[in-house]
Amino acid sequence: MALVKELGDLVKGDILYSDVYKNGTLLLSGGTLINRTAIEKLINWNISTVEVLEAGESIQTNQDTWEVKKKTSILYSKGILSTKKLFYDSLIYVVNESRYGYVLHDNDKLMWLENLFIHVMEDDRISNAVFNLKKLDSYSYYHSFDVFLLGSLLANEVGIRELDIFAACCLVHDIGKLQISKELLNKEEKLTKSDFDILKSHTMEGVTWTKKNKLPKIFETICKSHHERLDGSGYPNGLTDKDISKEIRIMGIVDSYSALTLKRSYREPILATKAIELLLNKKKKYDLMYLITFIELLNIYPPDSIVKLSNGKKARVKVVNDQQPYRPTLQELGSSVTFELPTNLSVTIPKFIRWDHVEQEAVGSKREQYWNLYINNLIAGDWETAFENYKNLIDGLTVENVFIDVVVKTIKEIDLRWDTGQLSVGEEHDALLGIQQILQHMHKEQAMYTDTQR
Ligand SMILES: [Fe+2]
Ligand SMILES: [Fe+2]
Known part of the structure; x- marks a missing residue:
């Protein structure tokens, strides 16, 4: 059962049970984690009550083609416990402050992601595919899990509808790689053109998989188009700006960030700040608005970012510590004094203004x-x-x-x-x-x- 709550009773960590509309406009979608931004949005639109999930409840979805099983009856089953274990084992592998900043220090966000993972893995088609991918190539699995976490977090920030379905799409976006040999997936030598062609086919192989499993259209779109770029340089269809949906824009950012910053067997990962610089430098390929939201979400700002601090002052990022990139050395604009953000984070960097570099x-x-x-x-x-x-x-x-x-x-x-x-x-x-x-x-x-x- 969903709980009806007055705005004043909402607490951080509540999850919306159903979509919230005002005059036919979707304000927040079912599955959204309640945070300060969400509450401000509800107040601004004069919404007085909302439905939130009770503990253990599944998210309501308008998608009738993706039946979501209720978790309550199997909450303590072996299946749930092993999915939970998989979630935390994978979390240890991919999450650290050097890549995630302190975003997952927020326990509510962590719990929300855990529930989301358990929820999407209830679908046999998804979980079978995920286990098969893990068996074939552990990197591809951890990358998919990483994209699931980052994609869900960013989608939540930008108000994507039916977030649980999008989260499931993130988890299986590269599922077409099941049709590619492990040797090619991990080939260390320079790839030939034909190697590239085979690798690129994972997008269309993903489409075949979604059709075979009769999944909603959005799964097909994500599997097919997550390598499309706004300037038309992506594949398989070279789509441009107007043909690229919000979901694909999010995927473009989190998929690239994950691929750059996750350790591979044959190369050391790229630093988070370097990866963000790379994305900022190729801003014609990526949605700049979503990219800025992503940067603010992680609180990782590359050197030469001009930022606004929580105390209202503006500063330039001078030096970034690789291990704790969310606590850079800053220089207040108009002053020569440099300082580090306090360890207790009583001052934070909520806003990215521009990258001067x-x-x-x-x-x-x-x-x-x-x-x-x-x-x-x-x-x-x-x-x-x-x-x-x-x-x-x-x-x-x-x-x-x-x-x-x-x-x-x-x-x-x-x-x-x-x-x-x-x-x-x-x-x-x-x-x-x-x-x-x-x-x-x-x-x-x-x-x-x-x-x-x-
Ligand atoms: Fe891919
Ligand atoms: Fe990917």
């Missing part, structure tokens, strides 16, 4: 191109082209920085080329005249800037 890197590489075009054309006497690139080069710089980063640098570069015999007298003359033009331009810019400050 990305912009610097993107601008940096472009700036280098502009610089080369500018200086070479300046020396060659093509002032028009030089000036065009000069304008790109100074975009976003203050007048002072234009002087230091461009004018002084130009003079030094001309001196260097003259000293090393790379310039003819005519070229040096042209370059110096070019600098004169630039200084005149700077003078005009300075006057305009002063006007905006009045």
